Amino acid sequence: MNRSSGGLLNESTKQRGIIRRILKGILALVFLGLLGVSALLMSLWLEHRSEIALPKPTGQVAVGRALYDWVDDQTSDPLAPAGTKRELLVWVWYPAAPPSSEKIAEYVPDATRQAVEHDRGPLLRLLTKDLSMVHTHSLSDADVSQQQRSYPVVIMRAGASLEVWNYSTLAEDLASHGYVVVGVDAPYRTFVVAFPDGRVIRRLPENNPELCIGRVGEEQARCVNRVLTAWTSDIGYVLDRLGQLNKSDPSGKFTGRLDMTRVGVFGHSFGGSQAAQFCSQDSRCKAGIDVDGSLHGSVVQSGIPTPFMFLGSGEGDFSSSAEVRQVEADIKSVYDRLPPNGRLRLSIRGANHFTFSDDGALLRSHAFRWVLHRIGKLRIDGPRQLAVTSYCIRSFFDTYLKQTTASEPTISSSLYPEIQVVE
Numbered sequence: 001m002n003r004s005s006g007g008l009l010n011e012s013t014k015q016r017g018i019i020r021r022i023l024k025g026i027l028a029l030v031f032l033g034l035l036g037v038s039a040l041l042m043s044l045w046l047e048h049r050s051e052i053a054l055p056k057p058t059g060q061v062a063v064g065r066a067l068y069d070w071v072d073d074q075t076s077d078p079l080a081p082a083g084t085k086r087e088l089l090v091w092v093w094y095p096a097a098p099p100s101s102e103k104i105a106e107y108v109p110d111a112t113r114q115a116v117e118h119d120r121g122p123l124l125r126l127l128t129k130d131l132s133m134v135h136t137h138s139l140s141d142a143d144v145s146q147q148q149r150s151y152p153v154v155i156m157r158a159g160a161s162l163e164v165w166n167y168s169t170l171a172e173d174l175a176s177h178g179y180v181v182v183g184v185d186a187p188y189r190t191f192v193v194a195f196p197d198g199r200v201i202r203r204l205p206e207n208n209p210e211l212c213i214g215r216v217g218e219e220q221a222r223c224v225n226r227v228l229t230a231w232t233s234d235i236g237y238v239l240d241r242l243g244q245l246n247k248s249d250p251s252g253k254f255t256g257r258l259d260m261t262r263v264g265v266f267g268h269s270f271g272g273s274q275a276a277q278f279c280s281q282d283s284r285c286k287a288g289i290d291v292d293g294s295l296h297g298s299v300v301q302s303g304i305p306t307p308f309m310f311l312g313s314g315e316g317d318f319s320s321s322a323e324v325r326q327v328e329a330d331i332k333s334v335y336d337r338l339p340p341n342g343r344l345r346l347s348i349r350g351a352n353h354f355t356f357s358d359d360g361a362l363l364r365s366h367a368f369r370w371v372l373h374r375i376g377k378l379r380i381d382g383p384r385q386l387a388v389t390s391y392c393i394r395s396f397f398d399t400y401l402k403q404t405t406a407s408e409p410t411i412s413s414s415l416y417p418e419i420q421v422v423e
Contacts, residue, residue, distance in 0.1 A: 053135040054107070054169050055361050055383050058390065059176025064096030064142035065105045066253070069195050070241050079207045079230045080188040088234060089193050090241075091164055091183040093138060093175040094254075095145035105140040107131060108165055111194035116163070119192060119202070129362040137172050143253065148178065150259040152401040153242060155235055156183045157267030157274045159293070159357065160210055161191045161203050166357045167268065173390040179397065180258055182242065184234055189227060209270050224296045228270075232278045232297075239263065239284055262286055262401045266393060268356045269293045276334070280304045287342075287400035289393055292353050294327040295334060303334055307342030307400045309409075310335060311392055312422065313351035341408050344396060345422040348388050350380035360386045380418065388416050 057063055072086040080086075108116065113131045120128065144151075156171055158164045164171075164183030171181040187193045187201035194200045205211070212223035239260070246258040264287045267275040272293025279288035280299040287307045310331055335345055355363065360382030392411055399409040412419055 047129075051133045051135065052129060052362065054137060054172065054358065055386055057137055057173045057176035058387075059173065059178065061145050061147060061176050061178060062096040062098060062142070063138045063172050063175045064094050064140075064144070065136070065138035066092045066094070066141050067109070067196070068092065069197075070238075072237055075233075075237070077186075077188065077230070079186075079204070079227065084188075086234070086237065087187060087195075088238065089185040089187075089195060090238060091171075091185070093168075093171040093181040093183075094257075095147065095151055095175060095178055095180070096139050096142035097145050099139050099142055103140045103142075105136050105138040107134040107136050107168065109194065111198060111200060112163070112165075112192060115192045115194055115200045115202075134358075134362060136168055137176075138168075141253075144257045150257050151178055151180045152259050152262035152264065152397070153180045153182060153239075154264040154266065154397060154401075155238065155275075155278075156181050157231070157235070157265070157271030158183070158190075159267070159269030159271050161189060161208060162357065163190055163192060166359070169358050169361055169386050170356075170390055170393065174394055174397070177394050177398075178402075179264075179394075180254075182238060184238055186231070186234055189230065221296070228274060228277055228297050231274045232281070235265065235274065235278045236282055236284075239282075260284070264288060264397050264401050266291060266397075267293065269353065273297070276304060276308070279306055279308060287397060289396060290331075291356055291389065291393075292351075295330040299334060300330050303337040305339070307396075308334075308338055309344040309346070309392075309396045310422075311389070312345075312347040313353050313356075342400070344409055344411065346392060346411065347420045347422050348380070348385060348392075349418045349420055351385050351388075351418070352378055352380070355382045355385050356389055358386075384418075388418050391416055392419065 068090040070088050070090055072088075075086045076082075077084050077086040106113075108131045117131065154174060156164065156167060156174075158167055164185050167183065171183060174181050185193045187195075188204050189207040191203050192200065193202075207227055209224060209227045212220050212227075215223055242258055243260050245254045246256060246260055249255040263284050265275040265278055265285050266272070266289035268291040270293060272290030273296045275288045276290050276293070276295055277297040277299045279285035280297075280302050283306075285306055288304065289309045289311060291311045292313045331345075335343055352360075355378070363382055391413070395411045396409050412421065
C-alpha cells in the first residue's frame with residue numbers, strides 16, 4: 001500500500017469515528033429528551049391525580065348543596081329538538097345547619113364527571129385536574145341554618161356554555177355569608193348535563209354563543225340574542241319555581257326560608273350578559289353583577305333600573321380593537337344611566353378572564369402555569385383572583401340585598417389592593 005492510499009484509509013477511519021461520535025451524541029440527546037418528556041408527563045400525571053380542596057369559604061356559616069331536576073310542562077325549549085319541554089338541572093348552595101355527621105358533597109356527581117372527562121380527551125385531561133380528586137366544602141342535602149328566618153337569593157350564571165359547578169368556589173363563599181345561591185344547567189346549551197336518572201345531554205353546536213362572535217352586524221346580534229333570550233327566560237322560570245318551593249317544599253327544607261323580595265343575579269362572561277339583560281327587564285332583580293362580560297340584547301338601549309356592578313379583568317385598556325372599544329362603549333353607556341347611588345365599576349389588576357371560575361384554584365400544573373405566565377396570560381395567583389372576586393361580589397350584594405337603607409357600597413379595601421375603580 002502506498003503512502004497516499006494509507007492516508008486515505010486513515011482519513012476514512014477518522015471520518016467514521018467522527019460520525020460515530022456524532023451519532024452517539026444525537027442518541028444521547030434523544031435519550032435525554034425522552035427522559036425529559038417522560039419526566040414532564042409523569043409530573044403532569046401526578047398533578048392531575050393529586051387531591052385538592054377548593055378554597056375555604058370565608059363566612060361563618062356551613063354550606064349545604066342540593067340538586068333539583070325541574071321540568072316545565074308548559075314551555076317548549078326553543079334551543080332543543082322540536083317538541084322538547086324545558087328542563088333544567090338546578091344547583092342550590094345555601095347556609096346549612098351544623099351537621100350531626102358530615103357528608104361532603106361530591107364536586108361533580110359521578111355521571112357528570114365521566115361525561116366531562118370523556119369529552120376532554122386524553123391531552124386536556126392530563127392538563128387539568130382529575131375531578132374525582134377535587135373536594136368541596138358543601139354538605140350534601142343538609143338542613144337550612146336557623147341563624148336567620150329567611151335568606152336572600154342570588155342566581156348565578158356560568159360563562160358561555162360552561163357547567164355551573166365550575167363556579168363552586170364563588171357559590172360556596174357567598175352561601176357561607178348567608179345567601180342561597182342558585183345555579184342552572186340547561187340541556188342542549190350547557191356543555192354536558194347529566195340528570196339524576198342517568199340521561200346525559202350535550203350542547204348542540206348551533207347553541208354555542210362563542211360561534212356568534214365571528215359574525216358581524218345584525219347576523220351576530222340575532223345569533224347571540226337567540227341564546228340570550230332562552231337563558232334569561234330560564235332565570236325567570238327558576239325564580240317562579242323557587243317561589244313555589246318557598247311556599248311549599250315537599251321536603252320541608254326551604255319552606256319559608258327563601259326571601260324572594262331580595263333577589264340578586266350575577267354571572268361571568270356571557271353569564272354576565274345574561275345578568276344585565278335579566279335585570280334590565282325583570283323587576284324581581286334587586287341587584288346584579290356582570291363579571292367580565294360584554295353586553296348584548298336590549299339592555300344596551302334600555303339600561304338597567306336597579307343597582308348594578310361591572311367587575312372586569314385587566315388594566316381597563318379598551319383601545320386594542322374596534323370590537324373591544326364597542327364593548328367599552330356599551331358598558332359605559334349603561335353604567336352612566338344607572339342610579340347614581342346604585343352603580344359601581346371595578347377591575348381586578350392582573351386578573352385573567354378565564355380564571356374567575358374554579359380554574360383559578362385548580363390550575364395547578366406548574367408547566368402549564370409557567371407557559372401562561374410567560375405569554376402574559378396569568379399575572380395574578382388564581383386563588384387570589386377568586387378571593388378578590390368573592391369579596392367584591394358579596395360586598396356589593398351585602399349593600400343592596402341585606403342593608404335596610406340604600407347606601408353606596410364601600411368595596412375598596414387595603415386587604416385587596418388589586419381592586420381598581422374604573423372611571
